[in-house]
Amino acid sequence: MLKQWIETALPTLISLLELMGIFVVAVSAAGAFIRYVKGLITHAEGDVKFALANGLAIGLEFKMAAEILKTVLVHELNELIFLGAVILLRALLSFLIHFEMKQTH
Structure with a gap:
C-alpha cells in the first residue's frame, strides 16, 4: 500500500521540484539581466554576477532534491549509476558556483 502510494505520488513531487x-x-536570470541593463544605463555599481550565481545555486538545489527523490524509484543498477552521475555533476556545479560566490565577495 505505501509502496504504491509512493510510486504514484513521487513523480508529481519530482516534477514540482524540477x-x-x-x-x-x-x-x-531575468532579474540579473534587468540589473545589468540598469547598470549600463545608469552606470551604477551592481553585483549582477553574485545575484545570478545565488539564483543558480538555489535552483540547482531544487533540481538536486528532485534527483535524490528519483533514487527511490530506481529499479535497475544502470538507472542508479546514471542518477548518481547526475547528482555528482550537479553537486560539482553547486560547489563551483559557491566557490565563485565566495571569490566575488
Whole structure:
C-alpha cells in the first residue's frame, strides 16, 4: 500500500521540484539581466554576477532534491549509476558556483 502510494505520488513531487528549480533559475536570470541593463544605463555599481550565481545555486538545489527523490524509484543498477552521475555533476556545479560566490565577495 505505501509502496504504491509512493510510486504514484513521487513523480508529481519530482516534477514540482524540477519546475521550482527552473522557475528560480529563470527568475534570477531575468532579474540579473534587468540589473545589468540598469547598470549600463545608469552606470551604477551592481553585483549582477553574485545575484545570478545565488539564483543558480538555489535552483540547482531544487533540481538536486528532485534527483535524490528519483533514487527511490530506481529499479535497475544502470538507472542508479546514471542518477548518481547526475547528482555528482550537479553537486560539482553547486560547489563551483559557491566557490565563485565566495571569490566575488
